[in-house]
Amino acid sequence: MGESWALVWGLRGAVVLVVLGVWEWAGRVPVNFAFPTATATARAFAELLGSGALPRAFGISAQAFLLGYGAAVLVGVPFGLLMGLIRPLGRIARVYLDLLITMPMAALVPLVILTMGVRITSSALIVFIFSMPFLATNAYGGVRDVQARLYEMARAFDARWLQILRMVVFPSALPMVLAGMRYGLSRAFIGLVIAELLLAPFGVGRIIVDARSVFAFDRMFAAVLSVILAALLLLSGLQQVEARLLHWRR
Amino acid sequence: MVGPLTNVQRSATHPLGIAIRGVSKAFGRVRALDDITLSVEAGQFVAIIGPSGCGKTTLLKIVAGLLRPDAGRVEIGGVPVTGPGPDRAMVFQDFALLPWASVLRNVTFGLEVRGAPRPVRHAVAQRVIAKVGLAGFEHHYPHQLSGGMQQRVGLARALAVNPQILLMDEPFASVDEQTRRLLQDDLLTLWADERKTVLLVTHSMDEAIYLADQVFVLSPRPGRLFRIIEVDLPRPRSSQTTRASAAFGRLVEDLWGILKEMQ
Amino acid sequence: MNRVARGEGMADGLPTLGALVALMVAVEVVGRLDLSLFLPTFSAVARVWWQLLQAGPLLGAALKSLVAFGIGFGAAAAGGVVSGTVLGRFRLLGQVFDPFLNVMMSAPLVAFVPVLITVFGISDVVVIVTVFLFTFFVVVVNTRTGFEGTDRRLVEMAQSYGAGEVQLFLRVYLPSALPAIMVGLQLGVVNGVKGLVVGEMLLALVGLGEFLVRYANVFLITHLYAVIATIMAVALLASYAVQLVDRVLIRWK
Numbered sequence: 001m002g003e004s005w006a007l008v009w010g011l012r013g014a015v016v017l018v019v020l021g022v023w024e025w026a027g028r029v030p031v032n033f034a035f036p037t038a039t040a041t042a043r044a045f046a047e048l049l050g051s052g053a054l055p056r057a058f059g060i061s062a063q064a065f066l067l068g069y070g071a072a073v074l075v076g077v078p079f080g081l082l083m084g085l086i087r088p089l090g091r092i093a094r095v096y097l098d099l100l101i102t103m104p105m106a107a108l109v110p111l112v113i114l115t116m117g118v119r120i121t122s123s124a125l126i127v128f129i130f131s132m133p134f135l136a137t138n139a140y141g142g143v144r145d146v147q148a149r150l151y152e153m154a155r156a157f158d159a160r161w162l163q164i165l166r167m168v169v170f171p172s173a174l175p176m177v178l179a180g181m182r183y184g185l186s187r188a189f190i191g192l193v194i195a196e197l198l199l200a201p202f203g204v205g206r207i208i209v210d211a212r213s214v215f216a217f218d219r220m221f222a223a224v225l226s227v228i229l230a231a232l233l234l235l236s237g238l239q240q241v242e243a244r245l246l247h248w249r250r
Numbered sequence: 251m252v253g254p255l256t257n258v259q260r261s262a263t264h265p266l267g268i269a270i271r272g273v274s275k276a277f278g279r280v281r282a283l284d285d286i287t288l289s290v291e292a293g294q295f296v297a298i299i300g301p302s303g304c305g306k307t308t309l310l311k312i313v314a315g316l317l318r319p320d321a322g323r324v325e326i327g328g329v330p331v332t333g334p335g336p337d338r339a340m341v342f343q344d345f346a347l348l349p350w351a352s353v354l355r356n357v358t359f360g361l362e363v364r365g366a367p368r369p370v371r372h373a374v375a376q377r378v379i380a381k382v383g384l385a386g387f388e389h390h391y392p393h394q395l396s397g398g399m400q401q402r403v404g405l406a407r408a409l410a411v412n413p414q415i416l417l418m419d420e421p422f423a424s425v426d427e428q429t430r431r432l433l434q435d436d437l438l439t440l441w442a443d444e445r446k447t448v449l450l451v452t453h454s455m456d457e458a459i460y461l462a463d464q465v466f467v468l469s470p471r472p473g474r475l476f477r478i479i480e481v482d483l484p485r486p487r488s489s490q491t492t493r494a495s496a497a498f499g500r501l502v503e504d505l506w507g508i509l510k511e512m513q
Numbered sequence: 514m515n516r517v518a519r520g521e522g523m524a525d526g527l528p529t530l531g532a533l534v535a536l537m538v539a540v541e542v543v544g545r546l547d548l549s550l551f552l553p554t555f556s557a558v559a560r561v562w563w564q565l566l567q568a569g570p571l572l573g574a575a576l577k578s579l580v581a582f583g584i585g586f587g588a589a590a591a592g593g594v595v596s597g598t599v600l601g602r603f604r605l606l607g608q609v610f611d612p613f614l615n616v617m618m619s620a621p622l623v624a625f626v627p628v629l630i631t632v633f634g635i636s637d638v639v640v641i642v643t644v645f646l647f648t649f650f651v652v653v654v655n656t657r658t659g660f661e662g663t664d665r666r667l668v669e670m671a672q673s674y675g676a677g678e679v680q681l682f683l684r685v686y687l688p689s690a691l692p693a694i695m696v697g698l699q700l701g702v703v704n705g706v707k708g709l710v711v712g713e714m715l716l717a718l719v720g721l722g723e724f725l726v727r728y729a730n731v732f733l734i735t736h737l738y739a740v741i742a743t744i745m746a747v748a749l750l751a752s753y754a755v756q757l758v759d760r761v762l763i764r765w766k
Binding site: 004007008011012015031032034035091092095097098099101102103104105106107108109110111113115145186189190192193194197198208209210212217220221224227228231232 | 529533608609620621624626632706707709711713722726728734737738741744745752754
């Protein structure tokens, strides 16, 4: 596969170069007075990083993020598992979860801000409501997907309910739960960004909004990209953990 | 009374006999089994055969304690069956292995359920894995193994808990014919070595005659005991001697005749 | 999300209706308890909703939103299906773009909205592009999966009967990929509506999103709930609409 592997990566590199090239060109033309070049953005990014402004902002945002996402995992996953194990609960709750998943959560943000004011816990709550339904739904699916045959096998060996949970249900549901955590993580980021853009006074959202108001568009772009980058880094980290835990898969 | 770990610690097993008395089972309006009465002597190898839907798997599950009969009862060694127990172990047609667990982990499943300490579990598992011919594969995962090898793991898992009765639900139906023959011979070897009572459900007339001492033929739904065939072919059996013999061929044809009769 | 991907879609009709009714009853009861300014009764919200509908602003805003959504979604659906088809049929291209697609699917695309605002200014083009972005990649990925998942044996069978490229595409690849394409569109619609709301809110200028921000700013709680309920209804209707199309088109499933 060596040859085609090189071709694929070569083409990918080409795509990246083309995109960067077009971006640079668009900034120079300029497509819009507010559109910075790729190089200007890169410079602004380095500056933000060096000055410590970006790390500090991330530190603040991280608090809300970890609080919200952590709570979503600690509430959503067990709830989803319970939904799978207790049929009537699952049947009722899944309908509401489906509604929550379809619903544009952003619409609830003004309500949250109104009721709770502008603070870290509001951001955390927004992150929570963005990610929790997905975590619960996936955990639910994971439990429901346990092969019936494995239940039968465990019972044939006279396993008790708690043993079946520990030895069959949880390991079987794990892949779905982890996938849900991954998806929940990206949703949590979406919630964080929306919260920050609408709340603005702190975190990375603050940098974005401030930069825009003083027309420092290269800094604004840099901040936006840093958020995207952070999301991707966290996600890939989670994927590594997932791969490690699910090493038994081909 | 047999305790949870007693069988594991015993080195020799005393096989037990199975007495099925007047067992009936229905699922809603579908009558799967109707008044089945049959006996299996301790240490016997018995096959149950019949057309699809005749309830043979249902009967096996009732003996395993996974299902309760609507009428009648099953006694093992004189003791009525109320649920699954350490005296029986089951082998499944689709292997039913835990995909996330290694061969070793899968084999120790029954032992882990019964609370055997880890060193005991591992020691027993290693021995039994070697017995089924999978030495060296302890740390492989099911998806890395062929169908035949996966079923060997299933067999090892059942043997690891040292049951007195082995219940097999069409165990070789999911593998190709060559593998099936190898597994059949290995099963006979294992059985000769550690005598257990074996109840094997199968679709294959060939397999029933080749492996068993007695073949119980069940009729189509509702399953009733239609005929019993005594298989007095000499043991030890092998493909070269037994399969080629005239007696074998005749018995298979007799069985086929009975099955046709039921249609 | 994965349950939609498995074809279960939204909880079907009756249970959803039941759940919604139960929710309305619960909101009414809790509202009557008069616990807080922020917990109105369902009937109060319904009354305000009716007022807004009649007075005009809600309907007008909803229509504007619908138009923006239609353009963004339509473009993304068409473009997405075409792109996904290309990526699915030509393995090399699919491989090359795979990591980029993963990035676009995992990244919080919301973050681009301020960028869009600076580029396009304060106009509903921002909303249209936001809807497009939110929908496009989901459709592409699902369409591509649909084509990649075509059973090779069917292809070989058709080829053995002498089918040409076009026939192969129309008679084997396309029907095989259709279910996945529909799933992509269903997911795309739900995502697109989210993009719509987010875009409008951040723009704070047009459509339903703008109303959300406005009512929040002036503390009209009941009005706020009315708009939220409207948005939820829009989201559900859009989702059902696509599911209906799916059921009509993919009857053989």
